[in-house]
Amino acid sequence: MGKPTVVNFTLHGDISVEKFFYFIASAESVSEHPLASAVDKKAKELNIDKRSSPTKFLYSPGSGIECYIDGHIVHVGNPEFLRNNGIEIPVNIIQKIDESMMTTIIGALDYQVIGSISIDDPLKPEARTTIKMLNSMNIKCWLITGDNAKAAKSIAEKIGIPQERVMSEVKPEHKADQVKLLQKTGYKVAMVGDGINDSPALAQADVGIAIAAGTDIAIEAANIILIKNSLFDVITAIDLSKKTFNRIRINYLCAVIYNLLGIPLAAGILYPILKYQVPPLIAGICMAFSSVSVVLSSLLLKNYKKPVYEEVRAEDQSLEYVPLIRDYE
Numbered sequence: 564m565g566k567p568t569v570v571n572f573t574l575h576g577d578i579s580v581e582k583f584f585y586f587i588a589s590a591e592s593v594s595e596h597p598l599a600s601a602v603d604k605k606a607k608e609l610n611i612d613k614r615s616s617p618t619k620f621l622y623s624p625g626s627g628i629e630c631y632i633d634g635h636i637v638h639v640g641n642p643e644f645l646r647n648n649g650i651e652i653p654v655n656i657i658q659k660i661d662e663s664m665m666t667t668i669i670g671a672l673d674y675q676v677i678g679s680i681s682i683d684d685p686l687k688p689e690a691r692t693t694i695k696m697l698n699s700m701n702i703k704c705w706l707i708t709g710d711n712a713k714a715a716k717s718i719a720e721k722i723g724i725p726q727e728r729v730m731s732e733v734k735p736e737h738k739a740d741q742v743k744l745l746q747k748t749g750y751k752v753a754m755v756g757d758g759i760n761d762s763p764a765l766a767q768a769d770v771g772i773a774i775a776a777g778t779d780i781a782i783e784a785a786n787i788i789l790i791k792n793s794l795f796d797v798i799t800a801i802d803l804s805k806k807t808f809n810r811i812r813i814n815y816l817c818a819v820i821y822n823l824l825g826i827p828l829a830a831g832i833l834y835p836i837l838k839y840q841v842p843p844l845i846a847g848i849c850m851a852f853s854s855v856s857v858v859l860s861s862l863l864l865k866n867y868k869k870p871v872y873e874e875v876r877a878e879d880q881s882l883e884y885v886p887l888i889r890d891y892e
Contacts, residue, residue, distance in 0.1 A: 565757060565774070567597050567684040569605035570665060574678040575653055581611055583678050587670045589615045590630050590637045594622065597758065598668060601682050625709045625735040625760050627668070638671040641711075643732075650674050664717040666710050686721060693794040694723045696870075700801065705730060705745070707738050709760060735760035739767040755797060757781055772797060799869040810864055814857045821853050 574583055588606040591599035592614050606612070617630035617637070627640015629648065638648055642660065645652055650671045656679050660667045665683045669676060694704050705728045706719050715731035730741050742764045745752050754761070754768035762784040765771030773785030775792055782788055789796040829846045833839050841849075 564685045564687055565597065567601040567666070567682045569601050570681045570683045572605075572678060572680045573656065573659055575656060575676050578672075578677045580609065583670065584609060584611045585613055585615070586632055586635070586637050586672055586677070587639055587680070589632050590617055590628055590639050590670075593617060593620055593630075594628055595759065597684070598666065598682055602668075602680060605680075625733075635673050638674075639668055641667075642669060645669055645671055645676070648674075650676060652676055660711065661713070664714055666714055686718065687794055689794050691722045693797060696798050697801075698723070700798075702801070703750075704728065705741075707733055707741055707754075707764065709733055709735070736763060738764035742767045753797075753801075755794075756785075772800065795870070802870060803867060806867055807864060810861060814860050817860070818853065818857060821856075825849055825853070 572583075574580065584602075584606040588603050588611065591602045593616075615632050617632050620628065620630040622628050623640065623644060626647075627638060627644035629636070629638050631637070638645055638650060642652055642657070648671075652669060653676055656669060656676060659679060659681070663681050665681045667679050667681050669679045671677060697704050704724050706715060706722075706724050707730045708715050708718075710718075710731060712729075712731040715729050716726055719726060719729045733741060738761065742752050742754055746767075746769070751770075752768045753770040753772055754764045755772045755774070756762070756765050757774040759780050761773075762780045765773060765781060765784040770787065771785035772787045772789065773781045775782065775788050775790045787800050789800075825846075828841050829849075831840045
């Protein structure tokens, strides 16, 4: 949904909830990452509104942040980021992360871990059906994410992506490499993303598809923008492109046939037999009609009807969608 929320948090040591969120929320206050907004929202829910402006702010894309707050050095990020900064992570925090199906960030104060925060971002209700429809169109789907392997596999299972097509714990700069790898194996790749971390991969893909509710840089890097913020529009974009390309083929075929017949007639192929030659005026009208017919044929795309979906309830009462107009299966 693009609206991550804090589900739970674990404190380590004798730090209070207020002090924990004061440092973590202050550090995240200058970050544009969606997880930062989730931390800030949770702090406000706990009535912890006090913030301090961090100094010497350093951002490691897809990993974490380092900054100074009130003279203390604060690190917030994933386990790898903290280890790379020489911070030892307690066993109970590691166990929490291993057991969790959610994204977990860890906070450290003066190189000592003070707690962790588990964040969840609900799936879009149309995600599962979108994947199902893409599969039925013979389009293979991969999941590329910076989340930990357990969270990524859990999401993939919910939306119907095979485990062997899950690429987890992928850093932002490596997402484009994964796209390149797929391209080298012969695939034409369409990448759907909405964040800063997705922009290199969107630019690398054969077709970059950005969600309008995402960041400006992702929108700038993409070829197609989903204005309505619905994954169903991925289906619509592909379906419309196929209809457009088929119309180009039809126009080209009609033009070829038209010229194969018209050029010999204009050249006088019937003259030896019927003693008749096409007048220049008629030939000119025919050529004009050729262009008009192609334009009119192309304008038929205005009658395009995109696949329409209706909300239904499956046996397990989960929300599902089914196509009404066109069923690719």
